[in-house]
Each structure stands twice: as C-alpha cells, then as structure tokens.
Amino acid sequence: MKYTDYAIISGLSARRGKRDFVSFADQELEIVIEDTPENRVNALGQIHAKNNIEDSYILTLESELISVLSRMEIQWVGFDKTKLSDIGVRIRWDIKKLEQEIYEIVGENININSPKQLQTLFFETLGIKPLRKNKTGYSVDVDVLEEIAKTHDIARLILEYRGLMKLSGTYVDGLMKAIDSRDGRIHTTYDSLGAATGRMSSNDPNLQNIPTGNGYAREIKECFIPSTWNILLVADYSQVEIRVLAFLSKDESLISAFQNGEDIHMRTAKFLFGENTEISSHMRRIAKSVNFGVIYGITGFGLAKTLDCNTWEAQKYVDAFYEKYPGVRIYYDELLENARKNGYVETYFGRRRYIPGVNDANKTMRSIAEREAMNMPVQGTAADMIKIAMIELDTKIREKQLVGKMILQVHDELVFDIPLSEKEIFEKMVRETMEWVLKNTWEFLPIIVDISTGRNWAEAK
DNA sequence: CGAGGAGCGA
DNA sequence: ACGTCGCTCCTCGA
Incomplete structure (x- = not known):
C-alpha cells in the first residue's frame, strides 16, 4: 500500500505531496502542476525568470539536490522496533x-490533555490568577504551568504528564506506525x-525533531540504528548560524572570536558582564540566549520571557550586544534598508525571500516582517551551505564507490x-567537504564540523 | 475535517 | 505585539 504513494519520476523515487500547486517565497504561481x-x-x-534573476546558483543547487534526496529517501534508516515497543510499555x-x-489530587477524572479543562481547574476551581491570554481563553502552556508549579505541585505533575504524552503519542506510537513491515526500517x-x-x-x-534529552527521550533516539555490521556517523556544523552572522556582517569582534577559537557564548558573556568578571554558568546561559536571540531579531520583551527577568534588564543585554558587536547592527540596518527598497532579502548564495511586509502600514506586521528579514539570510545561508555539501558528498561517495550512505539531514x-572499515575515510571526507563550502572565506572565518560515531543515533551525537 | 493549543527539533 | 524556521499530536466543534 505504501508504494501507491510514490511516483516514478525520471527513474527516481519521489513521493507525491498533498498539495496540487507549488509556491515559493510569497509569490504563488498561477499554474496548477503535479507536486513533484x-x-x-x-x-x-519560473519565479527566477519572472524576477529577472539570471545565472542562479540556487536553481542549479536545487536541481542537483533532487536526486541526492531521492537516494537518501530510498536508503531509509534502521530501527529497533523491539526496543521502542518496550519503551512504550514503560511510558504508558x-x-x-x-x-x-x-x-x-483534583478529586475527579479530568482530561489532562484538554487545555479547556485545565483552565477551569486552575483559574476557577483553584482560583489562580491567569498569567496570559490566547485566542480562546487563558493559556496553560509550559511557561504558565512552570509559574503555577511554584505554589501548586499539581502543575508539576501535569507538566510531567504532558512530556510523557508527547513522547508516547508523537514518538512511540508515531514511529511505530512508520516502521516498514518488510524490513523494519523507517x-x-x-x-x-x-x-x-x-x-x-x-x-x-518528521525525523528532524527527534527528542535529544535524557531518560525516555534518549532511549527513543537509541532506537535509530545502522545497518547490520555498520555504525552511524554524525557530522554537525558547530554554531553555524552565529558563524554565518559573523561572515555576513563582517563584524570584527565576532570574527576574531572565531579566529581565536574562543567559546562565543563566553566571549559575549565577557562583553555583557565585564572582561575581568568571573563568568558563572548563569551568565553564560544569558549570553547564549542573547547570541541566539539576535539571530531571531529579538526584542527586550522576548528575551525577558526566555530569561525570566524583567524587560528593562533584557533590553540592557540586547543593547550591550550591539554596542560590542557594532558590525552586526550596521549589517542589520543596511539589510532592512535594502529589504524596504527591494522587497526581498537574500542569502550569500543568492537565495531570495520576498518580504513585502517590511513596508506594511501596520507596526506589528512590519515588526514581524523585519524579524523574518533579519533571520532569513542567516538561516538560509546555513541551509545553502549544508545543501551544497550534501550534493558534493553524494558525488564523492559514488565516485569512490563507498559502501556507506548519507541517510539523514537535520x-x-x-x-x-x-x-x-570506512570510518576514517568518511570522517576526513565529510569534514573537509562540509568545511569546504565556505572555503574561500576560511582564512578569516573558520567553519568547524564536529564528528562522532556510535552504534545508535544517541550514542553518535 | 479543520482550527487552536501545545510541544518536539534546529 | 512582543525571537526564526518547521511537523505532529490532542481536543473540540462544525
């Protein structure tokens, strides 16, 4: 039955999607095509042609990537069904x-999965003051429950319950259904x-959001295993988005930090709290949030929520970041100026995203668009990099007639x-290729790839 | 069946 | 209003 979902296209296997149209950026084509x-x-x-984009590297890249992805999809990933089944029993x-x-504790059999019933429990029965509203009532999400848990143990239990339900439903049951009956692979x-x-x-x-934590989460990741006699090799870019921000903004402090092999979160922490300050783990955590936050176009309010501090304090951190990394501020200013003028932003390799909202009359809409504009070139350039590496690696693996396969991208x-037997050759080849994609810039910005191996996905990470 | 809330990852 | 990009599960009501 499963194979009825597939269409053979150009000799390659690719699955048909549910959509019957194709869209790109914010411009939908006026044609209806089979979704392949x-x-x-x-x-x-056609979008490129319509916008007079010539010699697009992205178009070449995406064309070449099709067969690479189809080979990855065909390969599948090994899976330990017995182990997952056992985990499921214990979680349930x-x-x-x-x-x-x-x-x-509640005194009746409420449905814990129903936000509506939890609202009644907390804000009516227990008389707790609501923290935050959403479209349908008062929020009972993790932030709210963490707050309530400070005074009511029941909230702690509900959070635990939610976590287990997530693992049980999405991962245990979900993955169990996804195991192919013939060969046990996913x-x-x-x-x-x-x-x-x-x-x-x-x-x-979705294999891009498999849990990474300890306990049951780790056990679930352990279910992903190599083919018989094989090992899994995991290669990941180290802090790639912050490095890309350094690359795009050319900020001197950011670049020199990477050149010197510094811990970038520690570097920012020193900037925020003082060069001679002994940086505590708490301070480093704040700096890490600021580093990530800047990539997302963070505001003082948003950071305050993450750090659980007041807006004023959070804004102070954001301001300090831009003061210490002035090149980043200039970069973002120019980026937004261009976005307002052209209606789009683009990655280093020329991938575009149209963002008309940057000129919206509505301030809220404009702010959302500005954050999208700020984030896209960073996230997108990193995406381009790994896609280029994937194409190159796929070619090399076949040229060298290696037995090992590339199976997942996260x-x-x-x-x-x-x-x-191919461990050494893969380690060398994968590292060199992944770092090579920005080779022309390596001189001033090191790109680092961490590699590890193991008998399952958790062990290799 | 779809919207909304919630939570998992990068 | 309030940090980006996704996918999937659950409840609830049409």
Missing part, C-alpha cells in the same frame, strides 16, 4: 500512574523547499550509515 520535486524546481525557475505505565496521582520524506528560508523540512515521519547535521 522536478515541478517545484521548475516553478522555482508511568502515564497511568501520573494520571491516577493527578485524579487523586523512511522519511524531505521537502527541499519546505521552509521559506531555504531550509528543508521532513515529514511522515538542518546543521548529516547522518551516515557506514561500515566500520
């Missing part, structure tokens, strides 16, 4: 126990143009299923 990778890239080409047991505990579908920034997306099942990470 080839047609999507074709549509991308824990859920049952938590359920009983919660019912006991197959995902990639959408190369899945995100507006140029990132890919993965679905059915935004800044590639996973390979390889024989132990």
Whole structure:
C-alpha cells in the first residue's frame, strides 16, 4: 500500500505531496502542476525568470539536490522496533500512574490533555490568577504551568504528564506506525523547499525533531540504528548560524572570536558582564540566549520571557550586544534598508525571500516582517551551505564507490550509515567537504564540523 | 475535517 | 505585539 504513494519520476523515487500547486517565497504561481520535486524546481525557475534573476546558483543547487534526496529517501534508516515497543510499555505505565496521582489530587477524572479543562481547574476551581491570554481563553502552556508549579505541585505533575504524552503519542506510537513491515526500517520524506528560508523540512515521519534529552527521550533516539555490521556517523556544523552572522556582517569582534577559537557564548558573556568578571554558568546561559536571540531579531520583551527577568534588564543585554558587536547592527540596518527598497532579502548564495511586509502600514506586521528579514539570510545561508555539501558528498561517495550512505539531514547535521572499515575515510571526507563550502572565506572565518560515531543515533551525537 | 493549543527539533 | 524556521499530536466543534 505504501508504494501507491510514490511516483516514478525520471527513474527516481519521489513521493507525491498533498498539495496540487507549488509556491515559493510569497509569490504563488498561477499554474496548477503535479507536486513533484522536478515541478517545484521548475516553478522555482519560473519565479527566477519572472524576477529577472539570471545565472542562479540556487536553481542549479536545487536541481542537483533532487536526486541526492531521492537516494537518501530510498536508503531509509534502521530501527529497533523491539526496543521502542518496550519503551512504550514503560511510558504508558508511568502515564497511568501520573494520571491516577493527578485524579487523586483534583478529586475527579479530568482530561489532562484538554487545555479547556485545565483552565477551569486552575483559574476557577483553584482560583489562580491567569498569567496570559490566547485566542480562546487563558493559556496553560509550559511557561504558565512552570509559574503555577511554584505554589501548586499539581502543575508539576501535569507538566510531567504532558512530556510523557508527547513522547508516547508523537514518538512511540508515531514511529511505530512508520516502521516498514518488510524490513523494519523507517523512511522519511524531505521537502527541499519546505521552509521559506531555504531550509528543508521532513515529514511522515518528521525525523528532524527527534527528542535529544535524557531518560525516555534518549532511549527513543537509541532506537535509530545502522545497518547490520555498520555504525552511524554524525557530522554537525558547530554554531553555524552565529558563524554565518559573523561572515555576513563582517563584524570584527565576532570574527576574531572565531579566529581565536574562543567559546562565543563566553566571549559575549565577557562583553555583557565585564572582561575581568568571573563568568558563572548563569551568565553564560544569558549570553547564549542573547547570541541566539539576535539571530531571531529579538526584542527586550522576548528575551525577558526566555530569561525570566524583567524587560528593562533584557533590553540592557540586547543593547550591550550591539554596542560590542557594532558590525552586526550596521549589517542589520543596511539589510532592512535594502529589504524596504527591494522587497526581498537574500542569502550569500543568492537565495531570495520576498518580504513585502517590511513596508506594511501596520507596526506589528512590519515588526514581524523585519524579524523574518533579519533571520532569513542567516538561516538560509546555513541551509545553502549544508545543501551544497550534501550534493558534493553524494558525488564523492559514488565516485569512490563507498559502501556507506548519507541517510539523514537535520538542518546543521548529516547522518551516515557506514561500515566500520570506512570510518576514517568518511570522517576526513565529510569534514573537509562540509568545511569546504565556505572555503574561500576560511582564512578569516573558520567553519568547524564536529564528528562522532556510535552504534545508535544517541550514542553518535 | 479543520482550527487552536501545545510541544518536539534546529 | 512582543525571537526564526518547521511537523505532529490532542481536543473540540462544525
């Protein structure tokens, strides 16, 4: 049955999507086409033509990536069904126990998965003051429950319950359904143009959001295993987005920090709290949030929420960041100026995203658009880099007639299923290729790839 | 079946 | 109003 979902296109296997049209950036084509990778890239080409983009490297890149992705999709990933099944039994047991505990405290069998019933419990029965509203009522999300948990233990239990339900539903049951009955492997579908920034997306099942934590989460990741006699090799770009920001902005402090091999979060922490200050783990955590936040176009309010501090304090950190890395501020100013003038932003490799909202009359809409504009070139350039590396690696693997295969991509990470005998050659080849994509700039901005291996995905990470 | 809320990843 | 990009599960009501 599963194969009825597939269409053979140009001798390659690719799955048909549900959509019957192709869109790119914020411009929908006025044509209805069969949703295939080839047609999507074709549509991308039409968008380029319509906007007078010539000699687009992105078009070449996306064309070449189609067959690479199809080979990854065909390969599939090994999976330990027995182990997942055992995890499922234990999680369900824990859920049952938590359920009983919660019912006991509440005094009745409420549906813990219903935000509506939780609202009634907290804000009416228990008389707790609501923290935040959403479209349908008062929010009972993790931030709110963390706050309530300070005074009511029940909130802690509900958070635990939610975490286990997520693992049980999305990962245990979800992955169990995705295991192929014939060979026990799992197959995902990639959408190369899945995100507006140029990132890919993965679905059915999504293998780009497998839990990374400890406990059950780690056990689930341990279920992803190599083929018989093989090992998994995981290669990931180290702090690639901040490095890309350094590269695009040419900020001197940011670049020199990477040149000197400094811990970038520590570098920012020193900037925020003083060169001679002993940086605590708390301070480093703040600096890390600021570093990431800047890439997302953060505001004082948003950072305050993340750090659980007041807006004034958070804004102070954001201001300090831009003061210490002035090149970043200039870069963003010029970027937004260009976005307002041209209506789009683009990556280093020329991938575009149209963002008409930067000139919207509505301040809120404009702010959203500005954050999108600020983030896209960073996230998109990183996406371009790994896509280029994937094409190059796919070619090399076949040229060298290696047995190992590239099987997964998780935004800044590639996973390979390889024989132990090919470990050294893969390590060297993968590192060199992934770092090579910005080779012409390596002189002033080191790109670092971390590689590890193991008998399962958790061990290799 | 779809919207909304929630939570998992980079 | 309030940090980017995704996908999937659950509830609830049409």
